[in-house]
Amino acid sequence: MSQARHHRGDHAPMRLPRNRVADGWASLRRHATGQLTSGTRVLPVLVVAVVVLVGLAGGAGTVxxxxxxxxxxxAATTNAPRGVLWAGLLAMATGTFLGLGHGVSARELAAVLCALLAVTAASGLAGALRVRRERVLAAVRSVAEAAQHALLHPVPETVGPFQVAVRYSAAAAEARIGGDLYALVPTPHGVRLIVGDVRGKGLPAVGTTALVLGVFREAAYDEPDLLAVVSRIERSLARNLGPDDFVTAVVVGLPRSGELEVVNCGHAPPLVISASGDVAAVEPAYPTPPLGLRSLLDTSPRLQRLHFGVGDQLLLYTDGVTEARDQSRAFYPLVDGLARCVSDEPARTLTALHDELLAHVGGRLHDDAALLLLRKQGADEPVRVLPRSEAAL
Known part of the structure; x- marks a missing residue:
């Protein structure tokens, strides 16, 4: 195993307060959106008021x-059809008042009122369609969230002697689900976890994600050998995927105290943060193709064993993190960012790392991104093993 280390001398890991740049941008966007919505709702009244003031100041009739x-x-942009109707009636009443006050001919006034009536009717229809689309979108979001919770089960903050944290962002923001996957299963053979990336993103990748996670949860519980878990996923994908589909993944096992098992199938190398603060990339000793492509290259994955002691941390991630670019097209430096954000609390570490990542790209990721951080804390504690039926869900 070759390791690329990021040294920081004899210093302990740097502990920075939570990076609030992305939170600030999000809060600013929410505030701006709220102000824009409120302002848009009063704009119809302001338009009418301006026309009235111009008319009272001596404006030229129908101009x-x-x-x-x-x-x-x-009004159609933010109001329901009833609000559009009231705005139209206000505009027509104002037009009638100004037209009569300026001696506009009945023919010209009728033309103006007919135009206002037509615009009000069209705007009311547009407002009704907008409300309907918003309801449909809310239903789609609800279904997508339910599908995401069904696929990506919540990860507990503590599993035996390990602290765990997860951050996930889908590129298909409206769908809230993407092609990155993760899972953690306490089994009779120790804690096992997977992080992977399905070819493609968004809803088309959901089927493959469900397949991989379902097979992993069942095999992780049944198979005592981690390589056997990977083989079962491979066989299932070979039967169900198309010729151009594949999944990159890292499968990790913690079978006993102080030991870490890693099987890397074409995925980004995990990062190990030692208790002393060194960051090491767990590069595979022998390159292995992604899941679903093994038959094309006739190679088998290899198992790597590493020491994993108290205070050590393991970060699994997808390429949506390392391939995130800023405005100058520079990639996000994950190793450096992790060194700046690492702390003794995985949740705080990932929050700071995720915020820094969003700040790097300017507020929104353009690819699915998943981060899973596991830390060995204190003395060994028994791992609560889920029943087989629950683990395989």
């Missing part, structure tokens, strides 16, 4: 009256 059509049109 300004067509601007009243902006009131129902703007």
């Amino acid at each position: 300004w009256l067509p601007l009243l059509a902006a009131a129902p049109a703007l």
Whole structure:
């Protein structure tokens, strides 16, 4: 195993307070959105008020009256059809008042009112369609969230002697689910976990994600050998995937105290943070193809064993993290970022790392990204093994 270390001398791991850059941007966006929505709702009234002021100041008859059509049109962007109707009635009443006050002919006034009526009707229809689309989108989001919870089970904060934290972001933000996968299963053979990346992203990758996670949860519980777990996933994918589909993954086992087993199938190398603060990339000794492609290359995965003691941490991640680019197209330096953000609390570490990643890309990731951090804490504690039926769900 070759290791790429990031040395920091004899210093202990740097503990920084939580990075609030991304939170600040998110809060600013929410505030701006709220202000924009509130402002848009009063814009129809402001448009009518402006036209009234111009008319009272001596505006030229029908020249300004067509601007009243902006009131129902703007109302359609944020209001239900009833709000659009009220905006249209206000505009028509104002138009009638100004037209009569300026001696506009009945024919011209009728034309203006007919135009306002037509715009109000069209805007009301647009508002009704917008409300319907919003309801459909809310239902789709609800279904996607349910599917995500069914596939990516919540990971407990503590499993025996290990602290665990997960952060996941889908590129398909409206769907809230993507092609990255992760799972952690306490088994009779120790804690086992997987992090992987399905070819593609968004909803088309959900089926493959479900297949991999289902087979892993069942095999992790049944198979005493970690390589046998990987082989079962490979056989299942070979039967169900297309010729161009594949999954990169890292499968990890913690069979006994002080020992770590890693099987890397074409995935980004995990990072081990020692208790002294060194960051090491667990590069595979022998390159192994992604899951689903083994038959094309006729190679088998290899098992790597490492020491994993008290205070050591293991970070598994997907390429959405390492391939995230800033405005100058520079990749996010994960090793350096992890060294800056590491702490004794995995949840705080991943929060700071995720915030720094979002700040690097300018607020939104363009690929699915998953982070799973595991830390060995204190003395060994018994691992609560889930019943087989529950572990395989």
